[in-house]
Amino acid sequence: MNGVFFVASGALAAPPAVLVTMVASLILLAIRAWAGTVGLTLTRRVSLYVDGAIGIFFVLFVLFVIIRFKSLA
Amino acid sequence: MDRAPLALGLVAFALWIFAVNHANSLAMNSYGLVSVLGWPYFFGLVLIVVAFTVELLRIRLRPNHLALLIAVLLFFVFGTASAVEPVAGLESSFIHAGFIQYLLQHGHTLNNYDARFSWPGGFSLAAVLVNFAGLSNALAFLRWFPLTIELLYMAPLIVIARYSGVGQRAAWLGVILFYANNWIYQDYFSPQALNYLFFLVVVATVLACWQPARAEDTAVRGFVRSSVAKVRALFTGSRLRGLEARSEWSSSSVLAVILLISLIALASSMSHQLTPYVLLLELGACLLTRRLARPELIVVVFLFFIGWLSIGASNYWVGHLHQIFGAVGQLTGTFGSNVKSRVTGSVSHRLIVDARILGTIAIYSLGVIGALRRRPDSRALEALAGVPLLLLVALSYGGEGLLRAVLFGLPFVSLLGASALLPNRVGPIRAILPQLPFRRLGRKALGAVVAVVVLVMSFNTVVVRGGNDAYESYTNGERAAVNYTYNHITPGETVGIVAPFLPIGFRDVGLIYVYIAVGQGTVLLPVRASGFVKNHAAFVILSQAQESWGVNVAGYPVVWEANLEGSLLSKGYKIVKAWPTATVLRAPLSIIRAT
Numbered sequence: 001m002n003g004v005f006f007v008a009s010g011a012l013a014a015p016p017a018v019l020v021t022m023v024a025s026l027i028l029l030a031i032r033a034w035a036g037t038v039g040l041t042l043t044r045r046v047s048l049y050v051d052g053a054i055g056i057f058f059v060l061f062v063l064f065v066i067i068r069f070k071s072l073a
Numbered sequence: 074m075d076r077a078p079l080a081l082g083l084v085a086f087a088l089w090i091f092a093v094n095h096a097n098s099l100a101m102n103s104y105g106l107v108s109v110l111g112w113p114y115f116f117g118l119v120l121i122v123v124a125f126t127v128e129l130l131r132i133r134l135r136p137n138h139l140a141l142l143i144a145v146l147l148f149f150v151f152g153t154a155s156a157v158e159p160v161a162g163l164e165s166s167f168i169h170a171g172f173i174q175y176l177l178q179h180g181h182t183l184n185n186y187d188a189r190f191s192w193p194g195g196f197s198l199a200a201v202l203v204n205f206a207g208l209s210n211a212l213a214f215l216r217w218f219p220l221t222i223e224l225l226y227m228a229p230l231i232v233i234a235r236y237s238g239v240g241q242r243a244a245w246l247g248v249i250l251f252y253a254n255n256w257i258y259q260d261y262f263s264p265q266a267l268n269y270l271f272f273l274v275v276v277a278t279v280l281a282c283w284q285p286a287r288a289e290d291t292a293v294r295g296f297v298r299s300s301v302a303k304v305r306a307l308f309t310g311s312r313l314r315g316l317e318a319r320s321e322w323s324s325s326s327v328l329a330v331i332l333l334i335s336l337i338a339l340a341s342s343m344s345h346q347l348t349p350y351v352l353l354l355e356l357g358a359c360l361l362t363r364r365l366a367r368p369e370l371i372v373v374v375f376l377f378f379i380g381w382l383s384i385g386a387s388n389y390w391v392g393h394l395h396q397i398f399g400a401v402g403q404l405t406g407t408f409g410s411n412v413k414s415r416v417t418g419s420v421s422h423r424l425i426v427d428a429r430i431l432g433t434i435a436i437y438s439l440g441v442i443g444a445l446r447r448r449p450d451s452r453a454l455e456a457l458a459g460v461p462l463l464l465l466v467a468l469s470y471g472g473e474g475l476l477r478a479v480l481f482g483l484p485f486v487s488l489l490g491a492s493a494l495l496p497n498r499v500g501p502i503r504a505i506l507p508q509l510p511f512r513r514l515g516r517k518a519l520g521a522v523v524a525v526v527v528l529v530m531s532f533n534t535v536v537v538r539g540g541n542d543a544y545e546s547y548t549n550g551e552r553a554a555v556n557y558t559y560n561h562i563t564p565g566e567t568v569g570i571v572a573p574f575l576p577i578g579f580r581d582v583g584l585i586y587v588y589i590a591v592g593q594g595t596v597l598l599p600v601r602a603s604g605f606v607k608n609h610a611a612f613v614i615l616s617q618a619q620e621s622w623g624v625n626v627a628g629y630p631v632v633w634e635a636n637l638e639g640s641l642l643s644k645g646y647k648i649v650k651a652w653p654t655a656t657v658l659r660a661p662l663s664i665i666r667a668t
Binding site: 015018019022025026029030032033034036037038039054058061062064065068069072 | 315324327328331366367369370372373376379380383384387390391
């Protein structure tokens with residue numbers, strides 16, 4: 001199932017792909033904002049993980065949106 | 074003496090009531106609303122500006138009095154058309170009422186019908202309000218909506234002014250300059266009017282919540298060196314992470330603010346195409362100028378905005394993606410469609426358009442002077458004023474892109490304009506212009522300058538804002554003609570009109586088709602009766618507003634509508650009902666059945 005998902009541009013263009021990456025990014029952003037606001041000091045490694053994960057999901061989100069635009073427009 | 078400004082304000086308000094009660098909208102000429110307003114209106118306008126100026130220059134400011142006087146000015150500038158004209162203006166507001174009625178009747182949007190239906194948030198909210206009020210449609214909201222929404226804008230505008238870094242007096246002057254220059258008619262019953270409120274609330278909240286963490290480093294000497302140092306400082310890691318802004322609010326309050334802004338961004342993404350773009354730009358400007366400590370908000374706005382465009386608004390962009398991204402970088406073309414195409418038509422229409430352009434240039438020029446004169450603690454205001462202009466480079470938004478860019482920058486340009494007259498002189502960033510000897514002239518001279526500037530700008534806005542009312546406002550006859558047509562037309566049939574200047578579209582969305590013989594483009598073809606026949610228009614509505622548009626904007630001869638009526642009669646159409654300002658013609662069955 002995962003294989004089908006990643007090779008078919010039609011699947012990548014489907015709304016759930018965009019939605020899942022968006023929600024994942026939002027959750028991570030919420031954690032980052034909460035930690036920064038309440039003054040919770042994250043270790044350098046945890047900060048890196050959070051920022052890296054946000055970056056990866058954000059890039060995936062943009063990628064899926066572009067694929068969706070290209071395949072449906 | 075202490076109560077004199079308030080007393081003047083009350084007299085001005087009484088004069089406004091008198092003036093609008095004695096104005097006859099049917100006597101309107103090609104100069105629009107201003108042509109039916111008598112001397113009490115203009116005398117009242119002078120009084121309210123004088124009252125505001127006296128109140129503004131008191132040693133001890135009284136915010137409640139200033140807010141009240143600004144509210145009275147709002148009646149003059151934004152309430153006059155609602156009070157004088159019997160029917161709400163602009164066809165778009167009626168179309169929006171039609172969308173809302175569709176939502177009320179069906180519980181969902183109509184796919185592939187209109188691009189605006191792909192951003193239904195504002196319509197859904199209005200449908201809830203209509204239901205809540207026990208009404209059957211949203212028409213009751215249309216007429217007084219501009220004044221209502223402008224009054225609502227005042228609260229976030231005052232907060233923006235208070236936390237923007239200008240002095241207290243300049244803040245109040247900036248608020249009134251915003252209203253005195255807001256000729257851009259985007260406050261009619263529409264999602265963009267609601268989203269402008271969202272926009273103001275977000276910016277106000279950000280400016281109130283976060284301030285620069287420390288004074289900007291101005292130790293580097295020399296213009297070039299200090300400029301390079303400032304640009305480099307914009308993109309340092311700590312600034313981009315928001316570490317150079319701080320909040321004095323409790324962490325729970327800040328979290329609530331972040332949640333609130335995120336919710337507003339979500340609502341805005343679902344209800345308007347353009348506002349989230351601007352929010353993105355303005356939040357970016359706040360981050361770079363150390364007025365935002367949580368860069369996550371920028372990413373959140375982006376995710377909601379692009380997420381909705383990608384999923385929720387796919388009905389809109391499937392098949393015409395170029396309409397969204399087609400104009401990227403085409404500044405000349407965008408400028409042409411925004412400005413040049415509008416400077417056409419009769420002498421009166423061109424005068425109105427020229428006055429709009431001059432008014433905009435005047436407030437921007439004043440803003441530039443203010444930016445050069447003031448000593449701020451950050452250049453956030455300049456950035457907030459400038460970034461909406463990036464819309465012109467990045468977006469295709471028909472002929473209204475420039476108007477929207479000016480509107481989104483106007484609150485900040487107005488505050489900078491106020492700083493031209495009342496600059497703050499104690500900020501850590503040095504003023505670029507040397508101190509002018511203006512202040513030596515004294516408080517009275519300053520008061521005179523403030524009063525003249527506010528009065529001239531308010532008068533200009535009164536003139537140009539109602540300048541299109543000869544064809545964008547409607548009479549009871551035109552409204553009755555549209556009602557008559559809706560009551561007699563069969564679902565599936567077509568109504569023909571010449572131009573989109575009629576209160577039509579507020580019911581039977583998707584059931585009745587509207588054929589518009591000419592659009593609002595620059596290349597206008599002569600209107601021929603054969604166009605209505607070819608499109609099987611079962612009814613044709615001819616009206617005073619359309620006639621006025623033809624003469625003043627399209628350049629048609631004065632008798633063009635009478636000629637068209639004659640041509641329609643010769644094709645077999647018959648006049649079925651007529652009012653002094655509108656005529657309804659019915660097609661013979663041979664034309665309708667040819668469908």
